Amino acid sequence: MSAAGPSPVPLLELRGISKQFSSRLDIAARIAARLGAGAGPQTVHALDGVDLSVGAGEVVGLVGESGCGKSTLGRIVARILEPSRGERRWKDRPYSDYESPASRAERLAVQMVFQDPFASLNPRMRIVDVIGEAPVVHGLVPARERDRYVAEVMERVGLDASLAKRFPHQFSGGQRSRIGIARALAVNPRFLVCDEAVAALDVSIQAQVLNLFIRLREEFGLTYLFISHDLGVVRHLSDRVVIMYLGRIVESADSQEVFARPNHPYTQALLAEIPRLEATKRAYIPIKGEIPSPLAPPGGCHFHPRCPHAMPRCQAEAPRLREIAPGHLSACHLNDTP
Amino acid sequence: MSAPPLLQVDGLRMHFFTKAGVVKAVDDVSFTVDRGEILGLVGESGSGKSMTGYSILGLVDAPGRIVDGRIVFDGTDLTRLDAAAWRRIRGNRIAMIFQDPMMTLNPVLRIDTQIVEAVLAHADVSRESALARAREALVRVGIASPDERLRAYPHQFSGGMRQRVAIAIALVNGPDLIIADEPTTALDVTIQGQILFEMQKVCRESGTALIWITHDLSVIAGLADEVCVMYAGRFVESGRVADVLERPLHPYSRGLIDSVPSRNERGRPLHQIPGMTPSLLSLGPGCPFRERCSEATPRCAESPAITEPAPGRRLRCFHPVP
Ligand SMILES: Nc1ncnc2c1ncn2[C@@H]1O[C@H](COP(=O)(O)OP(=O)(O)OP(=O)(O)O)[C@@H](O)[C@H]1O
Ligand SMILES: Nc1ncnc2c1ncn2[C@@H]1O[C@H](COP(=O)(O)OP(=O)(O)OP(=O)(O)O)[C@@H](O)[C@H]1O
Ligand code: SF4
Numbered sequence: 178m179s180a181a182g183p184s185p186v187p188l189l190e191l192r193g194i195s196k197q198f199s200s201r202l203d204i205a206a207r208i209a210a211r212l213g214a215g216a217g218p219q220t221v222h223a224l225d226g227v228d229l230s231v232g233a234g235e236v237v238g239l240v241g242e243s244g245c246g247k248s249t250l251g252r253i254v255a256r257i258l259e260p261s262r263g264e265r266r267w268k269d270r271p272y273s274d275y276e277s278p279a280s281r282a283e284r285l286a287v288q289m290v291f292q293d294p295f296a297s298l299n300p301r302m303r304i305v306d307v308i309g310e311a312p313v314v315h316g317l318v319p320a321r322e323r324d325r326y327v328a329e330v331m332e333r334v335g336l337d338a339s340l341a342k343r344f345p346h347q348f349s350g351g352q353r354s355r356i357g358i359a360r361a362l363a364v365n366p367r368f369l370v371c372d373e374a375v376a377a378l379d380v381s382i383q384a385q386v387l388n389l390f391i392r393l394r395e396e397f398g399l400t401y402l403f404i405s406h407d408l409g410v411v412r413h414l415s416d417r418v419v420i421m422y423l424g425r426i427v428e429s430a431d432s433q434e435v436f437a438r439p440n441h442p443y444t445q446a447l448l449a450e451i452p453r454l455e456a457t458k459r460a461y462i463p464i465k466g467e468i469p470s471p472l473a474p475p476g477g478c479h480f481h482p483r484c485p486h487a488m489p490r491c492q493a494e495a496p497r498l499r500e501i502a503p504g505h506l507s508a509c510h511l512n513d514t515p
Numbered sequence: 516m517s518a519p520p521l522l523q524v525d526g527l528r529m530h531f532f533t534k535a536g537v538v539k540a541v542d543d544v545s546f547t548v549d550r551g552e553i554l555g556l557v558g559e560s561g562s563g564k565s566m567t568g569y570s571i572l573g574l575v576d577a578p579g580r581i582v583d584g585r586i587v588f589d590g591t592d593l594t595r596l597d598a599a600a601w602r603r604i605r606g607n608r609i610a611m612i613f614q615d616p617m618m619t620l621n622p623v624l625r626i627d628t629q630i631v632e633a634v635l636a637h638a639d640v641s642r643e644s645a646l647a648r649a650r651e652a653l654v655r656v657g658i659a660s661p662d663e664r665l666r667a668y669p670h671q672f673s674g675g676m677r678q679r680v681a682i683a684i685a686l687v688n689g690p691d692l693i694i695a696d697e698p699t700t701a702l703d704v705t706i707q708g709q710i711l712f713e714m715q716k717v718c719r720e721s722g723t724a725l726i727w728i729t730h731d732l733s734v735i736a737g738l739a740d741e742v743c744v745m746y747a748g749r750f751v752e753s754g755r756v757a758d759v760l761e762r763p764l765h766p767y768s769r770g771l772i773d774s775v776p777s778r779n780e781r782g783r784p785l786h787q788i789p790g791m792t793p794s795l796l797s798l799g800p801g802c803p804f805r806e807r808c809s810e811a812t813p814r815c816a817e818s819p820a821i822t823e824p825a826p827g828r829r830l831r832c833f834h835p836v837p
């Protein structure tokens with residue numbers, strides 16, 4: 178029924194998570210509508226019944242098209258957003274069991290590295306405060322040790338520690354994204370949601386940060402939900418890969434299995450597009466078919482308007498995610514047709 | 516004689532004068548871009564790529580200043596333009612897609628308002644046709660339900676969708692030159708493919724020149740004609756893309772190419788260029804890569820000059836990779 182992790186009791190479990198964004202709840206849109214802009218309420222179906230479990234020490238790569246709900250899922254895991262429906266569990270207990278001040282350590286254990294480092298850094302805070310504030314406030318590091326501690330964390334992510342007194346706007350894009358990684362690592366998390374965390378990094382720094390992630394996992398058993406559009410990076414790092422399409426998980430399997438035997442037609446299309454260094458100048462072929470909208474998701478299988486194998490049944494009925502080989506889940510009607 | 520290039524950047528230096536010292540963010544960078552040509556500007560994080568783009572577009576703020584060099588665009592030296600002349604050029608003849616889409620987008624305005632205003636600022640057309648152009652621009656960058664999305668605000672979009680809207684705004688006035696600062700780094704491969712397809716089409720069909728800033732060599736491999744590699748604010752090497760990727764001459768470019776994940780084995784530590792980027796603060800003379808370079812000799816404490824080791828190749832290094 179759910180994407181089972183390797184250990185008997187998963188560290189994190191999501192059951193039937195859905196999230197809708199309704200423009201009715203949005204103040205700006207409400208004012209606009211009142212001024213006669215004429216837009217009726219719109220509902221974005223960002224997530225639709227997502228089940229996912231992640232075992233301690235596991236690295237799960239989450240991939241999918243832009244707008245398919247990856248960041249929304251990550252933010253729900255990291256307690257930044259509330260789901261519209263469904264249950265979140267941490268160490269086999271619902272998230273709501275960890276609301277008390279005494280459970281602060283458990284809440285801090287899940288940290289997120291944001292996709293947008295520009296928007297997530299307070300422009301008026303010096304880097305030493307951005308990174309050092311939480312560990313001091315939460316008593317992980319004594320105040321007098323702060324600067325030394327911050328310097329140590331900065332160096333781990335390849336930042337020059339002598340820049341600690343600077344403000345965010347004085348850094349380049351890739352430097353800012355490393356500040357976001359350093360901030361998350363500074364509170365010694367157990368579970369890290371990395372939302373395109375290495376996208377803004379050039380390969381050599383990216384290698385350094387990925388090696389750091391691998392080391393933290395080996396040394397401290399750090400667990401990752403690793404959101405990335407870069408399949409090369411996902412393949413390198415993940416034990417398991419989960420593929421989303423328009424708010425639903427369409428495939429989930431061991432990383433090697435996904436790359437060797439992709440089952441879902443969307444996964445197959447995705448893998449066909451990986452850009453390669455060897456490729457000399459080529460003409461880019463745009464994706465075929467209509468681009469789907471989470472404002473009006475197509476019925477049945479969300480992928481059917483673009484799927485080369487779509488059958489009448491695909492328009493009518495949403496395929497369920499089911500096991501097609503041990504540990505390999507896929508949601509496609511083709512698996513029922515002999 | 517061939518036509519003069521659309522853009523010629525010559526000996527550009529852009530420094531920040533901070534309390535702690537001078538940050539030489541761009542220090543002697545030169546390249547040219549022809550009409551319809553795509554130039555990939557590559558380099559490590561913090562190497563001065565964005566600041567090169569900002570300098571071309573006249574967006575350098577205090578304490579930063581262009582201290583030397585010329586930027587000649589279609590016969591005009593951009594470093595000498597006044598504010599009024601800049602307003603006619605920016606967003607019209609030269610457009611920039613920023614690394615951070617929120618530098619283009621206004622968080623309190625609806626998307627339709629923003630694109631329509633970008634059109635009306637430079638074109639004498641009706642609101643309706645401006646709106647039609649806005650809609651068409653969203654479709655080109657792969658935004659579904661364009662009519663509903665036009666009425667939405669930036670915060671209602673995903674990270675990648677915001678970036679695509681910023682790209683749509685850059686395309687909407689048909690500029691002569693687009694400077695794109697890592698716009699597809701956070702986009703999945705299918706959307707990235709579509710955007711690169713649109714960009715190639717624009718360049719081929721309307722002769723738009725494109726400077727594509729990135730650290731992602733695989734994008735450059737498929738997209739660009741020429742590539743220019745920067746390190747610590749300096750130009751290090753340039754040439755046709757296929758030539759540079761196949762046979763990098765500078766030890767730094769070589770290291771960059773070797774650290775691409777697809778060239779490494781799964782789960783194993785990735786190849787890493789040893790050491791760290793030097794601090795640009797008060798960076799002295801000599802090759803800035805020498806501390807990390809396997810080929811370095813005492814001679815590298817002097818600044819190498821730019822040479823032309825092969826036709827169409829330019830290099831700043833005493834000891835090219837054999
Ligand atoms: N605050 C919000 N209000 C309204 N809609 C939203 C909001 N946040 C996200 N959405 C919508 O939810 C959908 C999923 O967005 P999400 O940011 O999760 O996508 P994503 O998979 O992370 O995409 P990307 O790869 O582009 O970052 C999108 O259609 C987006 O427009
Ligand atoms: N306001 C500022 N004051 C001082 N130094 C600055 C300022 N803005 C940027 N810098 C420095 O200038 C250098 C060049 O920055 P730039 O943004 O051009 O790098 P980049 O090549 O675009 O890197 P990235 O790939 O990480 O975006 C960086 O080392 C940065 O720290
Ligand atoms: S269920 Fe049908 S439409 Fe969906 S991926 Fe499978 S074959 Fe294609």
Ligand SMILES: [Mg+2]
Nearest residue numbers: 248292673674
């Ligand atoms: Mg996202």
Ligand SMILES: [Mg+2]
Nearest residue numbers: 349350565614
């Ligand atoms: Mg930059």
